[in-house]
Structures are given as C-alpha cells and as structure tokens.
Amino acid sequence: MTVRVMIPTPLRVYAGKRDSAEFRAGTVGEALAQLTGEFDDLRRHLFTDEGNLRSFVNVYVNGEDIRYLSKEETPTKDGDTISIIPSIAGGSCCE
Amino acid sequence: MSEALNLGINEALVGKIRQHGAESYPNECCGALLGRDANAEAIPARAAREVLEIFPLVNRREDSPRNRFFVTAEDAHDADKAAQAQGLDLIGWYHSHPDHPAKPSEYDREHAWPWYSYIIVSVQNGNPRDMTSWRLQDDRSAFVAEEVEIRNPAKA
Numbered sequence: 001m002t003v004r005v006m007i008p009t010p011l012r013v014y015a016g017k018r019d020s021a022e023f024r025a026g027t028v029g030e031a032l033a034q035l036t037g038e039f040d041d042l043r044r045h046l047f048t049d050e051g052n053l054r055s056f057v058n059v060y061v062n063g064e065d066i067r068y069l070s071k072e073e074t075p076t077k078d079g080d081t082i083s084i085i086p087s088i089a090g091g092s093c094c095e
Numbered sequence: 096m097s098e099a100l101n102l103g104i105n106e107a108l109v110g111k112i113r114q115h116g117a118e119s120y121p122n123e124c125c126g127a128l129l130g131r132d133a134n135a136e137a138i139p140a141r142a143a144r145e146v147l148e149i150f151p152l153v154n155r156r157e158d159s160p161r162n163r164f165f166v167t168a169e170d171a172h173d174a175d176k177a178a179q180a181q182g183l184d185l186i187g188w189y190h191s192h193p194d195h196p197a198k199p200s201e202y203d204r205e206h207a208w209p210w211y212s213y214i215i216v217s218v219q220n221g222n223p224r225d226m227t228s229w230r231l232q233d234d235r236s237a238f239v240a241e242e243v244e245i246r247n248p249a250k251a
Contacts, residue, residue: 009184009185009210013210056208087166088125088166088208089163089202090202090213091156091162091190091203092192092200093202
C-alpha cells in the first residue's frame with residue numbers, strides 16, 4: 001500500500017524542502033516510522049524521547065484524526081493521504 | 096541554525112499585537128503571523144523574514160488562559176487559509192505573557208515547532224511592554240532570539 005505523507009511547512013527544512021513523501025505502509029505508524037527513517041531530523045519534532053507522538057502533533061488519515069480511529073495502528077490503504085497538522089501551544093512560566 | 100535571524104514588521108502591526116495583548120489581559124492572547132520568508136523567495140528581502148499581516152485567534156485554553164494559550168489544528172488551518180488567500184505564508188505565531196517577561200518559558204520550548212517565528216509581548220498590569228521574537232533551535236534545546244526590525248509605515 002502506497003500512502004502519501006504531507007509534511008507541514010515548519011518541518012520541510014528537515015525533509016529536503018519537500019512538502020510530501022510516499023511510502024509503502026500498512027498503518028499510520030509504519031508510514032511515520034519510514035518518514036523519520038528517511039528524514040531522521042524529523043523524529044525529535046514529531047516524537048518524545050519515549051517514542052510517543054508529541055501532543056501538539058495532529059495526524060489525520062484522509063481528513064480523519066487518528067485519535068478517533070486506531071491511533072498509530074490505524075490501517076492505511078493504497079492512495080491514502082496522511083497529514084501532519086500542527087496545533088500551537090505555549091504560555092508564561094508557571095502553572 | 097547559523098544564519099542571522101531578523102524579523103521585519105510594520106509599526107502598525109506591532110501596535111495591533113500589543114493592543115490584542117492589552118485587550119486580552121489578564122489572559123494570554125494569541126494569533127498568527129502572515130508574511131514571507133526570504134529563504135522561500137527568489138527575490139532578496141530586507142530581512143530574513145517579514146510579517147505583512149496578523150491573524151488574531153481565540154485562545155482555546157479556557158481552563159488556564161492566564162498563563163497558557165492554545166491554537167487548535169482547525170484554527171491553525173484557518174490561519175493558513177487566510178495566508179494563502181492573501182498570497183502570503185504562515186510564518187509564525189504571537190502570544191502575550193500577562194505580568195511576565197517577554198521571554199519564552201520552558202512550556203513554550205516544549206511545545207514549539209521549529210522554523211516558525213514566535214513573537215511574545217509582555218503585558219504588565221494591562222499595559223503592553225517589551226516585544227521580542229524567537230525561533231526554536233534545530234535540536235529543540237532552546238530558542239534563538241530574532242532581531243525585530245520595526246518598519247515605520249511612512250518609510251515602508
């Protein structure tokens with residue numbers, strides 16, 4: 001299954017300025033693993049040190065948030081589009 | 096990240112960001128920066144990056160708006176569409192620090208994306224004060240300050 005992973009603007013500098021990449025993958029997790037395998041510098045911006053997707057990294061398959069599907073186990077089929085969409089967070093010092 | 100980082104922004108837009116911070120006080124305000132990045136353009140720019148418009152947003156952190164802001168993926172997508180409609184790029188974000196310095200916090204660092212410019216305005220007792228801009232280092236260890244070049248509209 002060949003899927004296309006759309007790369008958001010702030011990460012393109014780590015992917016040779018590409019806005020997308022295609023991989024053969026059966027799940028979202030496999031596609032993201034191949035993405036970070038090919039572009040290693042993306043890894044720290046997508047995943048925590050523990051290997052979990054960062055909370056502000058939103059991943060969609062054909063427009064559906066994987067949090068409401070099977071997360072990274074969400075199966076993919078030929079022609080699917082995986083989108084990485086930023087949400088933005090921050091704030092001043094204290095809780 | 097070794098190149099000099101400077102961010103050009105019109106004085107009027109600086110005023111709008113500061114006003115948004117004042118109006119949102121004691122809560123944090125947030126919004127998007129729309130403009131152009133010199134590295135993405137074939138023509139030389141006056142600064143490494145120019146803010147040409149802002150897109151104010153609603154702070155979605157209703158549980159803790161005094162010291163946190165949040166832009167949903169949907170709101171970020173709206174900002175990106177607004178940029179594209181004007182032939183611009185989404186180049187960063189702004190937010191305020193009520194009664195705190197205009198310096199990125201550890202929370203800012205943990206949640207930042209690389210490449211984007213992050214403008215922070217300090218709002219002290221409802222009055223906007225210092226405004227700074229920052230970019231996350233490639234290794235995520237810290238922010239690097241951008242030199243903010245304020246353009247006078249009369250001289251733009």
